[in-house]
Amino acid sequence: MSEWLIYRGTGAPHDGISDLPPAPPWRDFDGGPLVPPAAPLDAATERRLGVQRRQARNHRPGTRERELVNAALYLRRPLLVTGDPGSGKSTLAHSVAYELGLGRVLRWPIVSRTVLRDGLYQYDALGRLQDLQFERVAGQPGRYADEPDGGIGRYVRLGPLGTALLPSAQPRVLLVDELDKSDIDLPNDLLNVLEEGEFTIPELERIADRTPEVRVLCDDGTTVLVREGRVRCRAFPFIVLTSNGERDFPIPLLRRCLHLQLEPPDKERLAGMVRAHFGDTAAERHEPVIDSFLARAPGDMRAIDQLLNAIHLTQQADWPEGDDTRQRLTSELLRPLDRAR
Structure with missing residues (x-):
């Protein structure tokens, strides 16, 4: 097997990701400080991921599939994977995460109502307002009164894409499932985030002068500090965008991705x-x-x-x-x- 392959498609875990060369200068990101590695999976999550783990171990990609996965890793570019239902598009993301030891796959399922913010973060403004009203009626300090800005971070949760873009030493794996089901605007809305590797949370930006660090919940259940309302990656995530071929995508999105067409499995x-x-x-x-x-x-x-x-x-x-x-x-x-x- 060629020595340049980081992902080998053998189904055997290894530490080859440490041999990944530096990113191209135009894809070199400097986010920080680094977030801690993801915590080991609990027993319930391990059981839930059992079938996915078995699929990952048994997945044997062809030569072209293997080469394009590695090209995406080297170039820090998303991989747009198209093919018939059941051709192994989603399994590919789990196979890469399992073999390279990159943790649980972050999954963003796309439907016709999905917007970019759903993938980046959610802010429960209504829940926070209700809590504040209850506190006023009770005439007592709020549950989070001793936390910065009344515990605003407890009402912010990063989505799958937002979690994948956190500054980490190794790339996270993100599966954006069935992008062709999205509203017509979503592929274009993704362009800037995929190119810049960063996004902002306006609700936290507005208070950055008095509360520069806010702890928020991530899609994988962990909590991290967000500084000045801005998230910027260090290691660009390995992103798999899947499509059943039900629509064409805009040229600007295709320019930012590598395209892999999966043939029906043999x-x-x-x-x-x-x-x-x-x-x-x-x-x-x-x-x-x-x-x-x-x-x-x-x-x-x-x-x-x-x-x-x-x-x-x-x-x-x-x-x-x-x-x-x-x-x-x-x-x-x-x-x-x-x-x-």
Whole structure:
């Protein structure tokens, strides 16, 4: 394997991220002071991430996928990943985070109502106002009266993108999921943040002269100090923007990203996904179902969820020998998504 590859796609964790060369001068960020490393995951989070961890361990990217991931790491650029549903776009982010030891993936799911601020931070102005009113009615000092500016930081929470841009020694991994579902303005609104690697929180900027440091909550549950209402990264995060190809993106966004088109997974990659969900021997036991999934006419669209559903159902139900129910249901569950009944 080429020595220049930081991410190798082997599914084995290593400390290769420490060998990442310095950023290009035009992508060199100087945010600080550095925030502490993320705390180890608790048992509940580990259980919740169990399937994602197994998928990350079993993910085996192709040569082009591996090379473009490393190019994005070297150049400190986001990676725009397009492909059919179930082609492994989201798994790629988890694979990079797991192999390079970059902590839990920060996920920002996009819907039609999503705006840039949702990813950067949230300020609960209504909650703060209600607390102040209750305190006045009670005639007692507020719960946070002894904290700077009445504990304003308790009403600010950084979003996934805002947390990823905190100044850290190693890059965080951010998954911006299904960007093509967004309002037409969001891709353009992202441009400045992705280029500058920073953003401001106006509510904290306004009080910076009297309270220069405010402790706020992050998307991953930790708390950090924000200075003068400004967040600027040190290590630019590894950002995966996924798209199912349902719309075109503006040229300025494409110019700031590297583009990876994922082809439908082959039998080897499907087998890895099946092992991740159902155990090490599942791919061999369910090889006929995998073959049925792959046996499609040109242009047919199927999602990995269909394959996983079919395998799960055939594992749970105990049909007698000679009953064709298994085959009939498998055919129904693997019906192409873009073909009318």
